[in-house]
Amino acid sequence: xxxxxxxxxxxxxxxxVNPRTCEIFGRSRDALEGQxxxxxxxxxxxxAFHEVFEHVARTGETRRFEHLYPPWGRWxxxxxxxxxxxxxxxxxxxxxxxxxxxxxDILANASRVFASVASEARTGFEVIARHVAELIGxxxxxxxxxxxxxxxxxPLGIWDVQPSYREMLQGNVxxxxxxxxxxxxxxxxxxxxxxxxxxxxxxxxxxxxxxxDLVEKLGIHSVMVVPLKAEGGVVGIMSVCRRLSGTRxxxxxxxxxxxxxxxxxxxxxxxxxxxxxxxxxxxxxLATITDALxxxxxxxxxxxxxxxVNAMYERWFGRRREDIIGKSLEEVMGRDAFLAVEKxxxxxxxxxxxxxxxxxxxxxxxxxxxxxxxxPYYLEGRIEGYIALVQDITVEKAHExxxxxWEQLFQHAGWGVAMTEPITHTLIAVNxxxxxxxxxxVEELRGRPLADCVAPESRAELAQHTHATHADGHHQYExxxxxxxxxxxxxxxxxxxxxxxxxxxxxxxxxxxxxxxRKRYEAELRAAIATRDExxxxxxxxLRTPLTALDLQLDGLQRAFERASVTxxxxxxxxxxxxxxxxxxxxxxxxxxxxNVSRLEGRSFPLELESFDLVGLVQEVxxxxxxxxxxxxxxxxxxxxxxxxxxxxxxxxxQALTNLLSNALKYGGGRPIEIRVVDAxxxxxxxxxxxxxxxxxxxxxxVLGRFERAVSSSxxxxxxxxxxxxxxxxxxxxGSIEIESxxxxxxxxxxxxxxxxxxxxxx
Amino acid sequence: xxxxxxxLILVVEDDSDIRESVVEVLEDEGYRVLxxxxxxxxxxxxxxxxxxxxxxxLDLMMPIMNGFQFREEQLKIPALAGVPVVVVTADVNAKNxxxxxxxxxxxxxxxxxxxxxxxxxSHVARA
Numbered sequence: 066x067x068x069x070x071x072x073x074x075x076x077x078x079x080x081x082v083n084p085r086t087c088e089i090f091g092r093s094r095d096a097l098e099g100q101x102x103x104x105x106x107x108x109x110x111x112x113a114f115h116e117v118f119e120h121v122a123r124t125g126e127t128r129r130f131e132h133l134y135p136p137w138g139r140w141x142x143x144x145x146x147x148x149x150x151x152x153x154x155x156x157x158x159x160x161x162x163x164x165x166x167x168x169x170d171i172l173a174n175a176s177r178v179f180a181s182v183a184s185e186a187r188t189g190f191e192v193i194a195r196h197v198a199e200l201i202g203x204x205x206x207x208x209x210x211x212x213x214x215x216x217x218x219x220p221l222g223i224w225d226v227q228p229s230y231r232e233m234l235q236g237n238v239x240x241x242x243x244x245x246x247x248x249x250x251x252x253x254x255x256x257x258x259x260x261x262x263x264x265x266x267x268x269x270x271x272x273x274x275x276x277x278d279l280v281e282k283l284g285i286h287s288v289m290v291v292p293l294k295a296e297g298g299v300v301g302i303m304s305v306c307r308r309l310s311g312t313r314x315x316x317x318x319x320x321x322x323x324x325x326x327x328x329x330x331x332x333x334x335x336x337x338x339x340x341x342x343x344x345x346x347x348x349x350x351l352a353t354i355t356d357a358l359x360x361x362x363x364x365x366x367x368x369x370x371x372x373x374v375n376a377m378y379e380r381w382f383g384r385r386r387e388d389i390i391g392k393s394l395e396e397v398m399g400r401d402a403f404l405a406v407e408k409x410x411x412x413x414x415x416x417x418x419x420x421x422x423x424x425x426x427x428x429x430x431x432x433x434x435x436x437x438x439x440x441p442y443y444l445e446g447r448i449e450g451y452i453a454l455v456q457d458i459t460v461e462k463a464h465e466x467x468x469x470x471w472e473q474l475f476q477h478a479g480w481g482v483a484m485t486e487p488i489t490h491t492l493i494a495v496n497x498x499x500x501x502x503x504x505x506x507v508e509e510l511r512g513r514p515l516a517d518c519v520a521p522e523s524r525a526e527l528a529q530h531t532h533a534t535h536a537d538g539h540h541q542y543e544x545x546x547x548x549x550x551x552x553x554x555x556x557x558x559x560x561x562x563x564x565x566x567x568x569x570x571x572x573x574x575x576x577x578x579x580x581x582x583r584k585r586y587e588a589e590l591r592a593a594i595a596t597r598d599e600x601x602x603x604x605x606x607x608l609r610t611p612l613t614a615l616d617l618q619l620d621g622l623q624r625a626f627e628r629a630s631v632t633x634x635x636x637x638x639x640x641x642x643x644x645x646x647x648x649x650x651x652x653x654x655x656x657x658x659x660x661n662v663s664r665l666e667g668r669s670f671p672l673e674l675e676s677f678d679l680v681g682l683v684q685e686v687x688x689x690x691x692x693x694x695x696x697x698x699x700x701x702x703x704x705x706x707x708x709x710x711x712x713x714x715x716x717x718x719x720q721a722l723t724n725l726l727s728n729a730l731k732y733g734g735g736r737p738i739e740i741r742v743v744d745a746x747x748x749x750x751x752x753x754x755x756x757x758x759x760x761x762x763x764x765x766x767x768v769l770g771r772f773e774r775a776v777s778s779s780x781x782x783x784x785x786x787x788x789x790x791x792x793x794x795x796x797x798x799x800g801s802i803e804i805e806s807x808x809x810x811x812x813x814x815x816x817x818x819x820x821x822x823x824x825x826x827x828x
Numbered sequence: 829x830x831x832x833x834x835x836l837i838l839v840v841e842d843d844s845d846i847r848e849s850v851v852e853v854l855e856d857e858g859y860r861v862l863x864x865x866x867x868x869x870x871x872x873x874x875x876x877x878x879x880x881x882x883x884x885x886l887d888l889m890m891p892i893m894n895g896f897q898f899r900e901e902q903l904k905i906p907a908l909a910g911v912p913v914v915v916v917t918a919d920v921n922a923k924n925x926x927x928x929x930x931x932x933x934x935x936x937x938x939x940x941x942x943x944x945x946x947x948x949x950s951h952v953a954r955a
Contacts, residue, residue: 606889609918610843613938617849620941621856648845732891758892 069141069156075122077102080151089137089158108136114143121145122152131159138314140164164319171200172326179334189338190222193331198224200327201320202305203313204234204283207293207331209301210251217247217301226311230283246290251299256291256325260315264308284309287316291328295336303328361455364442367414369394372450381430399428406437413439413451422458434462481577485515487562487570490531502556502579504549520545520553534560534573543580555580607655615648672714672797674822679709679718679749680742686722687740690730698735699755701726705742709749711820713798718818721794724787725753725814732757732812748800749818756811760804791816798822835882835952836860840870840898841916842890850885853941854948867893871901880911882952883932885944888917888925899929912951916944 069089072081079097087094092105103110113132121128127146134141140163144155178196179189190207198205206223210216225231246257264284285306293301305324307313355362355375364373371378374389382389382397394410395403402425412419420438427433436456441448475482481499483492492510500507503518510518519527523544534540539561546556560575618641625637687701694701729738733755741752792802799819806812837859841847847863854861862881864870867890874880884902888895895915903909912932916939919925926934933947 606918609937610846613918614843614845614849616938617846617853617941621849621853624853624856624941644845644849651845 069154069158071154071156073102073118073122073152073154075150075152077118079105086156089156106136109134114141117143117145118152118154121147131163133163135314138317168319168323168326171323172330175200175327176330179330189334190331191224192222193334194220194222195224197303197305197324197327197331198226201316201323202289203227203308203311204230205303205305206234207301207303208247209293209335210299214251221301230308246288246304247302250290250292250302254292254294254299256289256321258287258289258316258318258321260287260317262286262315289316289321289324291321291325293328293332293335295332295339300332300335300339303331358454360457361453363453363455364450365394365410365453366450367448369410371397381427383429398425401426402428409437410439410451410453413441413453414448416441416448433457434459478576481579483510483515483575483577485573485575487535487572490515490573493572499577502548502554502577503546504552518546520547530558530560531573534562534575535570538562546577546579555584557583604655604659608652611648611651611655615645615652618642618645618648672717672822674712675715676710676712677715679711679713679751679818680705680707682715682718683722683740683742683751686719686726689723690726693727693730694738697730697733699730699733700737702737702739704739706744709742709744711749711818711822713818713822714794717794717797721791721816722751724791725751725816728787728814729753729755729757729812734758736811747820749820751816752813753816754811754813759808759810759812760806761808788814834858834860836862836877836879837948837952838870838873838881838884839863840865840867840884840890840895841887842866843887846887850944853944857945859948859952866890867895867898867901870898874902874905874908880908882911883948884911884913885916885935885948886913886929886931888915888919896929899931914947914951 067083067085069086070081070083071079071086073079078101079099082090082094082097084094087097090097090105097105103115109115112134113130114134117128117130120126125147127144129142129144131140131142133139139158139160142157142159146153175193175196179193194205194207204223204225206220208217208220211218223234225234250257264286265281283306286309287307288304289306290302290304292299293303303324305316307315351373352375355373356377358375358377361377361381362373362375363371363378366372370393371390374386376386378389378397379386389397394406398406405423405425409419409421409423418438418440420436422434422436424432424434434457436458438454439451440454442450442452475496478496478498481496481502483495483499485491486493491512491514495507495510497507500510503510516524516527523546526542526544530540530542530544533542539559541557541559543555543557545553547553557578557580558575560573562570563572563574565571622638622641622645625641683705684703687703690701726738726740734757736756738756739752739754741754743750743752788802795802795816795818799822800817803815803817804812805815837854839847839850839854839861841850841863842865844865847865851861851863862873862877864873869892870884870886871893886895886898893901895917899913902911902913913929915922915926915929915931915934916937917925917934918937922934922936925931932951935944935947
């Protein structure tokens, strides 16, 4: 471009201007030549140019300098010298060079400023806004889009070079160019500039009506809004404006370029700040999440020092996490605890994810059972440590141990235990005892209905019992159960309903007891009680009979004494005394018999075995009954071999034979009685046959049996203790008593004995 | 020992010692006495009598035919149904049994002679 050339008189009168100068001055040569420069452009008088001009005109020294001519906002490289008494001014417009350099300075400086504030985030933007405002505008604001990109957040930074305006703006964050223009700039990504316009128009253009007056009051004549581009998109806007009251010229395109450059640099800061924000957010999230976990979470470095710990660590070790991070495992958990886990952390450091359970004697938290999962922590391909997730399973372990004990109890219980599903009543679980008592394997039963284990005739009952269990929560009942092989057994069941928190039955559990034995004991007990009652009834009758006779005789004696002379009734007295004596004998033998019975009941029936001839004993007993046989009118016929030797308890057999013979005489009806001894090798038998009243078939076995099986007391016909005792004696010898009889046809009692009584025949 | 009236008493008792003792005592007291060892014998004895006895002393537990069965049979025979029966028993529920049998009275074994005689006398006199 052609330089401007002008020639002046020393007083400033324009002598010559070239066309370029005319261009710059904006006047024609005619309008300029002959005029005094300071009069044409009064504002030039207070300028550095005027000063240098005067100096050159006065001294004749040549000057070269650069200066900004504010009214035009342009830079000139002036060469002023005196020649022929005239002042020559050769000026070159260096505005562009100047601006470029200045821009570089500004940008370099801005970069430095911005970089220094990047890490300070929010307050940093205030610094940026201030810097930009001072550089190219009276006011600057920086606003970012909200995360959803719909609205602008309050300005991150806002600055006005005028303190009064600054206060107003900072107190009223909504003021700015953003409302109307911001969205447009964000939308298009293109800068916006308005320059040299009526403040009212500006206000109308950039602000919606409620704040228009305020904006108008600011007296803005120039506005620039540029996008802040970061991360591949528009993240906000930077706006600057100049006011009428300010000293600056309206914005030019160059200003816009500069602002864009500044915005780019500011955007970098935004981007950096956002990244930092995200890092901080991530850190916070991590802390929040890990703090919420009911486990110990830590990152441990290769050096076995904590890099990160969650809140649980604070609770466990009773110190703040700042006090844990950087410390070694040993320092934090205590030496013993460290020794317990030292080896276990090695796999993770070798790149292997490892899980282990161990009991750790923590110094602070006390001994705990933990389950730890250690995952290697890689950074740029290198194992930098491991991440440990430590669960406290102390309670779990205790429960587990408890559960194991219950499980053992369940598995080894003598009683059957089973759980059933509440709707289908199928077996969920059974223990071995339950399976065993029903003849199944445990696995066979699972999933089968409980009813399969109950006798078909009891199943309706089972439903009622289940209903009762449901209603009462607990129910005890007896049913007949069914084994796999179809056999049955009585079973005592104690069932309980187990409910969830809402009261819904989740399962039934019951224990089952095979009460066959108990039932038998009960029957035996009942029988024993009946035996005792029957025995007492018979015994009292037996005892009262001779007592009655004895009483009568003694009473008779007394009366005879009272009313008659003794000598007169000698024979009568003798008879009465003899009878009384006989009754006393009867009572004596009855008592002996009772004592024997008690001994039998006590199961202590010792036999005193000796070798003797049974025929001899039979003859002896028969002889003893001679008198009684005579009295009853029954003749006793004896059929015996030469001898029948053997080994028995002599006095017991004497008792047995006595009983048999006395019975025969009592019920023999005065007809002959036959006694036969049969020696048949290994066995010897004594047969006593009478021809008396006989015994009904149903009574035959009973008369030998225990009392509850004997004839009922109301039908008792004097078949007393004798036969029972006799039977017991026979059995003690390993022998037996057999009866053949028909009512009215007499009876035959056969006492059958092994020749040699086995030792310890009875338990 | 010669009274103008000698009332007849039938003693039914299976135990010979008791039976003999009672018979002896009653005879001593001046009664005419017949004895039977069980209910069937007693019925046979009664059948053979020209007139019913003044009283029957009846044991309850006897072989062949017990006291209950005898009483049943006795009540079936119009000539005998009115004969008062005194139950002699060792049963602890003697009174109950006597009521069941619609007996005139009962005597508990072991028996006292005076008690027995008093009861017999009161019933015989009434007859």
